[in-house]
Amino acid sequence: MMLPLNPALGATFRPPVMEARRWLEGVSFPPDRPLINVSQAAPVDPPPEGLRRAIAEASLEQAQAHLYGPVLGNGELREAVAAEWTRAYGGTVAPENVAITQGCNQAFCAAIATLAGSGDEVIIPVPWYFNHKMWLDMQGVTAVPLACGQGMVPDAEAAAALISDRTRAIVLVSPNNPSGAEYPAETLRAFFDLARDRGIALVVDETYRDFDSRDGAPHNLFADPDWGDTLIQLYSFSKAYRLTGHRVGALIASAARLVEVEKFLDTVAICPSQLGQIGAVWGMRNLGDWLTGERAEILRRRAAMTEAMTRLAGWRLKGCGAYFAWAEHPFAESSAQLAPRLVREAGVLLLPGTMFMPAGDPAGPRHVRIAFANADAAGIGALADRLAAIR
Template sequence: MLPLNPAIDATFRPPVMEARRWLEGVSFPPERPLINVSQAAPVEPPPESLRRAMADALLSRPDAHLYGPVLGRPELREAVAANWSRDYGGTIRPAQVAITQGCNQAFCATMQTLAGPGDEVILPLPWYFNHKMWLDMQGIRAVGLHCGQGMIPDVAEAAKLITDRTRAIVLVSPNNPSGAEYPAQTLRAFFDLARVRGIALIVDETYRDFDSRAGAPHDLFVDPDWGDTLIHLYSFSKAYRLTGHRVGALIAAETRMIQIEKFLDTVAICTSQIGQIGAAWGMANLTDWLAGERAEILTRRRAMEQGMAGLEGWRIKGCGAYFAWAEHPHDIPSDQLAKRLVAEAGVLLLPGTMFMPAGDPEGARHVRIAFANADAAGIGALVERLQTFRT
């Protein structure tokens, strides 16, 4: 038998793919189709205007088919730097921006420059499972930080978890899977803690375009020395429906970009040229369209909150961006519940066990509902099916 890396063998299989396997052999009648709230990704293609711009680039721009700069196309790096400087009230230079194959690769690249086998990284619980998987595969210990009221992590509790092996704290806001929007003062407190302890603060803002609050979600970039502590991650996939084109961004100090470039060059050489062209075009031309997308997601969030409020025995712990983190009332663990909901209710969602350490009782009591692809009527149907389900 061929050798197998024990670190990769030790982590779990991709949760969304695992959930899809539960659909095998199950049929859903036309009058009661599957309600799929398992994956946090748009299912509609980009708007036609963006597709046309990308198609034109495909036909008319020779460089769209060639290797590009490892750290990304200059025009997209410049656009990110300018827009982020404006939005956050700080100073970000194009040289501090890298374009990656989605935000997942941005996270992997960041971690590869920060930590190695035996090191530790603090992840608030529930965690984003791909973050946990990458740490496992690198032999890096994920240290879970249970969140408190409103699914907000507590900086004092995080401080207790820091050891001489801690290399970073990771925050996702708006959060996947809980939907929580972290207050600016929370992010500032974690930034100050990380700076004092000499570790990195990684802030993943994949869902920043769907934050319900007006204005900048934090002031971390206002600090002229933000680069000595902060690493920021972002994805164009959700904002412009570019999931299949894999375009993300990483913002960090220029000195770290030297190391980031090494990683990106060896795993992909460069991010898709067509995807980058599309992202840059979207940033320049789709401001009003994106505002409409945000408004619709916020409408769905309200529908989810209102619907779940009337659902007997269920309790929403966090709701925002694409997600609701809900405590269920049933006397079976969430992994069993999720499988039964497929066959008996025609609902596919993810159990809390996929977002928590093995054996943690919080995982068994919660589920994640990704409602971005369910309109108000669909959310109403989901609530009805959850209400009538019996164990």
């Protein structure tokens, strides 16, 4: 006899990246034609040596680095984030507005846990980030899809038509995962004004803010003196400082909201990683120039990806930015079948659009996501050559 199963969890799809990795089972890749893995948006190299040494020294010399810390994160990191956000966004962010989480995924889960319960609704543009959809499903919260328009940018007026008496929040990701789209400041302001007018939250996930192609702040929402009444922002240190395994993210919200966030975090993690927080602080203080170089390299790879797609007959690049390209393929088959075929026939691992779209949406089978950030210009060229050879 089977044990009981939470039906919401049972109905949630399996983790897409892990599903894609299973396509590699039984497939071999010769040394002269290795796998090109553009499936996951995560750095594959470790942090710079200085950051690693800071973590190692803390592990050896700081006893508190191995103990529980404050649920909302260490004061040193919260203060550093508040100071940098105040400088970068031209508004006022205090340490009391900052919670440190076990990665940005946990920041999203915490934010939604404070906003919505079973039977409520949250509006999310499609294609969506699949972990966001998974968490909403697990909580019994209905994800209401919002189609994107030109340049894969959502429209606030279209979102307004989807708001019901059960709507609790709108979630935006910019630069976007999976489309790479960078939402204009006026788009974010329009959504902010809509959310404020309707008495709902605007959750803005800026995991990839450090790789935005635009100079300066991508929006001025924090300049609003009452931003905390509407805005919840999410961030990740994983991409900026290659701290993926240390799981360090941030949630920026009103102090009153963080009272509720603390309840959630205390029950699921107690506190964020001490060593990861130490690494994040060190990175913020010492890696500004290095991060500028990382951004420049990602922008070079973005340019290489854009150029490479022009050489692929029948393919259409719909969005490209940060770590991602969202592309329409020319084949009759669904991307759900095409993606595993590319592993076998081209030695390429990417994710099908069906993993980012509602079931039955015709756009899903027509698109793929290419996480190009871990491929240099030569690797992106080889990727295009392999895709061009597929029939």
